[in-house]
Amino acid sequence: METIPFPLRPTRGHPALDPLALESDLRAAVEGEVRFDDTSRALYATDSSNYRHTPIGVVVPRTLDDVVATVALCRAHGAPLLSRGGGTSLAGQCCNVAVVIDWTKHLGRIEAIDPVGRTATVLPGTILDHLRKEATQAYQLTLGPDPSTHDRCSIGGMIGNDSCGMHAQMAGRMAENVESMEILTYDGLRMWVGKTNDEELNAIIEAGGRRGEIYAALRDLRDKYADDIRGRYPHIPRRVSGYNLDSLLAEHGFDVARALVGSEGTCATILRAKVRLVYSPPHRALLVVGYPDIFEAADRVAEIDKFKPLALEGMDDGLLERARRKKLHVDFLEELPEGGGLLVAEFGGETAEEAADRAREVREILKREKGLVSSKVFDDPVHQAHIWAVRESGLGATARVPGMPDTWEGWEDSAVPPERLGDYLRDFRRLLDRHGYDAALYGHFGQGCLHCRIDFDFQTEEGRARYRVFMEDATDLVVSYGGSLSGEHGDGQSRAEFLPKMFGKELVEAFREFKGIWDPEGKMNPGKIVDPRRVDQDLRIVTPRWLPTTHFQFPEDEGKLERAALRCVGVGLCRRHEGGVMCPSYMATREEMHSTRGRAHLLFEMLQGQTLQRSWRDEGVKESLDLCLACKGCKGECPVHVDVATFKAEFLSHYYEGRPKPRLAYAMGLSMYWMRLARLAPWLVNALTQQRALRAVFGGIAGVDPRRKIPTLAPRSFTSWVRSRPRRRKAAVPSPKQVVLFPDTWNNTFHPESQVAATEFLEEAGYDVIVPRGFVCCGRPLYDFGMLDTAKRMLRRTIDRLRPYVEEGIPIVALEPSCASVFRDELRNLFPKDDEAMRLSEQFSTFSQFVAREKLEVPELKMEAIVQPHCHEQALEKLEGERAVLERMGMSYRVPDSGCCGMAGAFGYEAGRKFDVSMACGERVILPDIRQLDRRAFVVADGFSCRTQIEDATDRRSLHLAEVLRFAQRHGPSGTAAAYPERIAENERTSLGAPLGRRLAIAGAVGGIALLALRGAWRGAARA
Structure with missing residues (x-):
C-alpha cells in the first residue's frame, strides 16, 4: 500500500494499525461492501478540493447496524474514521487517511415526513432533491438550504x-x-441530541455514564467560553x-x-437527522437587475434584502464571459439584461400574478435610484430555470x-455583512490585482457570501509560496470586515489553519x-478544523510522474493526457440519479467507479503512480472504464x-x-468488414x-448475450439501390446545389429505407445527391475496443475518398x-x-x-411523436437540428x-453485466x-x-427523421394514409429486394464461406 502522509501511531493501548x-474483521461483521483494494482507495483519495489523501479503505454499509459495526471495529483497531456523502466538498474535509464510510449507495432513505410539525426524518445518504421533491409534491414543503449540487448532494454531507x-x-x-440527530460517538455511545433545557440538562448529567459525561463537559465548556x-x-x-x-449558549x-x-x-x-421543512411558495418570479459593475450591484444588496426575497444572487460580467467562451447556456445568456454586475432576486406568491407583482414592485423602486442600467422580470418557469442554470x-x-x-478553489466562499459587501468586493479585487491573480465574482450576495475560483499556480514551488502569501492577506481582509473565512463550504484543510x-x-x-469531548482519541476525520494540516500541504495539483505517449492528441489540453485527466473538478454532476x-x-449501478468523476480520478491516479501502478494494464482502471457506454454525455454535460x-x-x-482482445471485439469492432460480406x-x-x-x-461464438437479438439485414x-437506380434526367441547367450523403454501414445495411428517404427528400429540395463509391467508413465500432491504429488508417482512407468533395466545398451529411x-x-x-482533416470535420454534419442550417422547406405534419435522441448528437450538438426541424x-x-437508451453500439450486445x-x-x-x-x-430515433434497443425491447419500430419528412411529403399534414406510420417504412424497407439472379449466383459461395467460418470459429473456441 502507498505510504501515508502522516503515520497512524499507536494510541491508548492500540498497536500500530x-x-x-x-x-x-470488517468483512466478517459488515453486510455491506468492504473495499480495501487499491482501486477503491484511489477512488476516494480526493473530493472536489485541491487535496489528496489516500484512505485506509472504504465501507459501503447496507444498514445502520453496518455503520455501528464499522465504528466499533475502527475503534478496536485504532483506525481513523470519515463519513462521506456526495464527495463534493471544496475544502478537503471529505478526503483523509481513514476508513471512509460512503452513505449514498444504500442509506439514502426518507423515513418520515411530518406535515403538521413540518419536519422530515432521513438517513444521511438521502439526496437533497429527493426529499425536496417528495415534500413539495405532497405538502408544498421543502428543506430550505439548497447548494448548487442539490440534485446529488446528500443531507448528511450538508449537515x-x-x-x-x-x-x-x-x-x-x-x-x-x-x-x-441520532449520533454515534467513536467510543460507541448512540443517542439522540437536540435542544436541551436546564431541567433536561441536569437530569442527563445526574444520570451519569458516557452521555452524562459529555453533557457535563459541554456545559462547562459553554460556561468557560460564553463571553x-x-x-x-x-x-x-x-x-x-x-x-x-454559539448553539450551546443559553439563549x-x-x-x-x-x-x-x-x-x-x-x-x-450521524445516523439519522430530523430536519425542519419550510413552506415553499408554489409560484415564483425573478427580478434581474443590471448595474455598471459588480461593486455597485453589491451596494444595492441591503436595500433589496428589505423586501425579503427568497433568494438574492449576484454575478459579474466575468462569469458570463467565461460561460460564453465555454458555450454554456449561450441561449440563456441572451435573456439576461445588460450590465457589468447582475443581481437576481426571487420572490414567491400563492399565484403567479402575486409573485410577478412583487418583483415588479421592487423593480419600480430600484428604478428611482441612480445606477440601474437595465432590468427584467421573468414570470415564466422555463425562463426562470434558464436563469438559475446560468447561476x-x-x-x-x-x-x-x-x-x-486554470482556476482553483482555495478561497472561494468568504462572507461578510451584506451591507458591507460592495466595499469588500472592491478591496478584494485590489487584493487580487496586487497578487497578480484574476477571478470572476459571483455568489449569494443577499447573505454577503462571495464565490470565486482563482488562477493559483500549484505546479511550481514559487506558485505555491505565492498562494500562501495570498491566503494570509485574504484572511486578514475578511476578518477586518467582521466576516467569516467560510460562508458555505467549511474549513477543511483550505482555511482551518487561519481560524486563530x-x-x-x-x-x-x-x-x-x-x-476532545466527543472524540478523545482524535480519530474522527483528523487534521480538519482542529490541529489542521497546512493549507499548502497534500495538494493533488502536481505534475504526474508518468507521461505516456498517446494516440489522441488532446488539442484542448495542450496535447497532454495528464492535463485532460485533471479536468475533473469533482462537483459530481455525473452522480445524478436522474436527468x-x-x-x-x-x-x-450507483457506483462511484462507474461515474465520470470516478473514472477521471482513477486515470489521474494511474498517471500519478502512487496508489495505482503506472501502467496501461491496471485492472481497476480497466474495470471502471469497462462499463462506460462511450455515450459522450460527459463531454456534453460535464x-x-x-x-x-x-x-x-x-x-x-x-x-x-x-495480447488478444475479447471475441466481441473481432465480431463487433470489425463489423464494418463483416457487413460488407453479409451484404452479398x-x-x-x-x-x-x-x-x-x-x-x-x-x-455464443461472438460473445453476444443470448438474450440479445441479432438485427435483421435489409434485403x-x-x-446497391443507388447503383441500380435509373439515372435522373439531367436538367437543362444543372443544379448548383450538391450534397454528399455518407453511406454509413448501419443505415446502408440495416435501414436503407432511411437513406432512400433522405435521398428523395434532398432531391425534392433541389439537391444533386452524391453517394461516394467504394468503401467509406468512419470506423465508429473500433473505438469501443481501442482499435485506434485501425481507426486511424480507416480515417486516412476515408479522408482520401472524400477529398474531391472537401476541395469543392460540398457539404457531407450522415444519417447516423x-x-x-x-x-x-x-x-x-x-x-x-x-x-484536410479539419476541413472535412467542418463540412460534416448530421x-x-x-x-435546419440550410433552412430547407419541410412539409407540415400534424401528428404526435416521441423522440429518443442519440447520445452523441445530444452531447455534442444539443439536438438543436432535430428540434428545429420538428x-x-x-x-x-x-x-x-x-x-442514453443503453445500447451504445457494441455495449448492449456483450454477454453478462x-x-x-x-x-x-x-x-x-x-x-x-x-x-x-x-x-x-x-417514435423518432436517428441512431441505429x-x-x-427500441425494437428489441418493445413492439414498436422507430423511424429516422428523414423517414418522417418523406412520410409527410407523401401522406400530407395529417398522415391520413396510414394509421401506423412505421408500417409504411417497413413496407418500403422490404420492397428493396435484391435481384433474384444475383441471389442465386452468390448463394452457394456465401453459404460455403459461412460454413467454413463457422467451423473455424468452433475450432478456435474449443482451443480457447
Missing part, C-alpha cells in the same frame, strides 16, 4: 458542512434547519467557519444537534476556460476541547467537459496491445442468425449521428494539425443539422429526459414511455443503436 486485519445555497436566504443555513463566543463570533448570516459553539437552548452541524465529521457519526453553473463556467489560465485570526487563540482552544445523459452507468469516451478508447488501445447474401445471413438455435450458436443495401460524431470529434482529436413541421413532440446495465438504462425512462405510446404516434 494493521489494515489487513481490519479489513478481515457535516453546514451547507447553505441560494435559498438559505429564506430559510437559513443547515444549522438552522436541523431539529435533532468569548458572544464577543468573537461574527453576527452575520453566513458564518460557517469553526464549530457552532440558543443548549442545542447539541446544531452545535455538531458543520463539524465536518470530526466529532461524531448554478458558476463553478463549471469558471473552471478550464479556453484561452485562460478569526476567532482568537482562546476560542481555537475551545474548538480543541469541544472535539440528462451523463452518466448512464452510474445511474444504473461543466468542464471531461471526455471519458476518449479516455476509454485510449486506455483500451494500450491495454490490449500485444443478406437473406442467407438472416436465415442463419434469426433462427433461435443458430442465433445462440453464432452469438438490399442502400448503395455516431458516424457524424467521429468526424466532428475523434477526427479532430487524432489529427488536430491536419488541414441530416437534421443540415436541414418544430417547423408543426409536430407535437416530446423528448423524454431519458438519457453489460447487457444488464444496457437494459437498466433503457428501462429507466424511454422503453416504458414507448410501450405506453399511442400506436398512431411516431437506439432503434435496435
Whole structure:
C-alpha cells in the first residue's frame, strides 16, 4: 500500500494499525461492501478540493447496524474514521487517511415526513432533491438550504458542512434547519441530541455514564467560553467557519444537534437527522437587475434584502464571459439584461400574478435610484430555470476556460455583512490585482457570501509560496470586515489553519476541547478544523510522474493526457440519479467507479503512480472504464467537459496491445468488414442468425448475450439501390446545389429505407445527391475496443475518398449521428494539425443539422411523436437540428429526459453485466414511455443503436427523421394514409429486394464461406 502522509501511531493501548486485519474483521461483521483494494482507495483519495489523501479503505454499509459495526471495529483497531456523502466538498474535509464510510449507495432513505410539525426524518445518504421533491409534491414543503449540487448532494454531507445555497436566504443555513440527530460517538455511545433545557440538562448529567459525561463537559465548556463566543463570533448570516459553539449558549437552548452541524465529521457519526421543512411558495418570479459593475450591484444588496426575497444572487460580467467562451447556456445568456454586475432576486406568491407583482414592485423602486442600467422580470418557469442554470453553473463556467489560465478553489466562499459587501468586493479585487491573480465574482450576495475560483499556480514551488502569501492577506481582509473565512463550504484543510485570526487563540482552544469531548482519541476525520494540516500541504495539483505517449492528441489540453485527466473538478454532476445523459452507468449501478468523476480520478491516479501502478494494464482502471457506454454525455454535460469516451478508447488501445482482445471485439469492432460480406447474401445471413438455435450458436461464438437479438439485414443495401437506380434526367441547367450523403454501414445495411428517404427528400429540395463509391467508413465500432491504429488508417482512407468533395466545398451529411460524431470529434482529436482533416470535420454534419442550417422547406405534419435522441448528437450538438426541424413541421413532440437508451453500439450486445446495465438504462425512462405510446404516434430515433434497443425491447419500430419528412411529403399534414406510420417504412424497407439472379449466383459461395467460418470459429473456441 502507498505510504501515508502522516503515520497512524499507536494510541491508548492500540498497536500500530494493521489494515489487513481490519479489513478481515470488517468483512466478517459488515453486510455491506468492504473495499480495501487499491482501486477503491484511489477512488476516494480526493473530493472536489485541491487535496489528496489516500484512505485506509472504504465501507459501503447496507444498514445502520453496518455503520455501528464499522465504528466499533475502527475503534478496536485504532483506525481513523470519515463519513462521506456526495464527495463534493471544496475544502478537503471529505478526503483523509481513514476508513471512509460512503452513505449514498444504500442509506439514502426518507423515513418520515411530518406535515403538521413540518419536519422530515432521513438517513444521511438521502439526496437533497429527493426529499425536496417528495415534500413539495405532497405538502408544498421543502428543506430550505439548497447548494448548487442539490440534485446529488446528500443531507448528511450538508449537515457535516453546514451547507447553505441560494435559498438559505429564506430559510437559513443547515444549522438552522436541523431539529435533532441520532449520533454515534467513536467510543460507541448512540443517542439522540437536540435542544436541551436546564431541567433536561441536569437530569442527563445526574444520570451519569458516557452521555452524562459529555453533557457535563459541554456545559462547562459553554460556561468557560460564553463571553468569548458572544464577543468573537461574527453576527452575520453566513458564518460557517469553526464549530457552532454559539448553539450551546443559553439563549440558543443548549442545542447539541446544531452545535455538531458543520463539524465536518470530526466529532461524531450521524445516523439519522430530523430536519425542519419550510413552506415553499408554489409560484415564483425573478427580478434581474443590471448595474455598471459588480461593486455597485453589491451596494444595492441591503436595500433589496428589505423586501425579503427568497433568494438574492449576484454575478459579474466575468462569469458570463467565461460561460460564453465555454458555450454554456449561450441561449440563456441572451435573456439576461445588460450590465457589468447582475443581481437576481426571487420572490414567491400563492399565484403567479402575486409573485410577478412583487418583483415588479421592487423593480419600480430600484428604478428611482441612480445606477440601474437595465432590468427584467421573468414570470415564466422555463425562463426562470434558464436563469438559475446560468447561476448554478458558476463553478463549471469558471473552471478550464479556453484561452485562460486554470482556476482553483482555495478561497472561494468568504462572507461578510451584506451591507458591507460592495466595499469588500472592491478591496478584494485590489487584493487580487496586487497578487497578480484574476477571478470572476459571483455568489449569494443577499447573505454577503462571495464565490470565486482563482488562477493559483500549484505546479511550481514559487506558485505555491505565492498562494500562501495570498491566503494570509485574504484572511486578514475578511476578518477586518467582521466576516467569516467560510460562508458555505467549511474549513477543511483550505482555511482551518487561519481560524486563530478569526476567532482568537482562546476560542481555537475551545474548538480543541469541544472535539476532545466527543472524540478523545482524535480519530474522527483528523487534521480538519482542529490541529489542521497546512493549507499548502497534500495538494493533488502536481505534475504526474508518468507521461505516456498517446494516440489522441488532446488539442484542448495542450496535447497532454495528464492535463485532460485533471479536468475533473469533482462537483459530481455525473452522480445524478436522474436527468440528462451523463452518466448512464452510474445511474444504473450507483457506483462511484462507474461515474465520470470516478473514472477521471482513477486515470489521474494511474498517471500519478502512487496508489495505482503506472501502467496501461491496471485492472481497476480497466474495470471502471469497462462499463462506460462511450455515450459522450460527459463531454456534453460535464461543466468542464471531461471526455471519458476518449479516455476509454485510449486506455483500451494500450491495454490490449500485444495480447488478444475479447471475441466481441473481432465480431463487433470489425463489423464494418463483416457487413460488407453479409451484404452479398443478406437473406442467407438472416436465415442463419434469426433462427433461435443458430442465433445462440453464432452469438455464443461472438460473445453476444443470448438474450440479445441479432438485427435483421435489409434485403438490399442502400448503395446497391443507388447503383441500380435509373439515372435522373439531367436538367437543362444543372443544379448548383450538391450534397454528399455518407453511406454509413448501419443505415446502408440495416435501414436503407432511411437513406432512400433522405435521398428523395434532398432531391425534392433541389439537391444533386452524391453517394461516394467504394468503401467509406468512419470506423465508429473500433473505438469501443481501442482499435485506434485501425481507426486511424480507416480515417486516412476515408479522408482520401472524400477529398474531391472537401476541395469543392460540398457539404457531407450522415444519417447516423455516431458516424457524424467521429468526424466532428475523434477526427479532430487524432489529427488536430491536419488541414484536410479539419476541413472535412467542418463540412460534416448530421441530416437534421443540415436541414435546419440550410433552412430547407419541410412539409407540415400534424401528428404526435416521441423522440429518443442519440447520445452523441445530444452531447455534442444539443439536438438543436432535430428540434428545429420538428418544430417547423408543426409536430407535437416530446423528448423524454431519458438519457442514453443503453445500447451504445457494441455495449448492449456483450454477454453478462453489460447487457444488464444496457437494459437498466433503457428501462429507466424511454422503453416504458414507448410501450405506453399511442400506436398512431411516431417514435423518432436517428441512431441505429437506439432503434435496435427500441425494437428489441418493445413492439414498436422507430423511424429516422428523414423517414418522417418523406412520410409527410407523401401522406400530407395529417398522415391520413396510414394509421401506423412505421408500417409504411417497413413496407418500403422490404420492397428493396435484391435481384433474384444475383441471389442465386452468390448463394452457394456465401453459404460455403459461412460454413467454413463457422467451423473455424468452433475450432478456435474449443482451443480457447
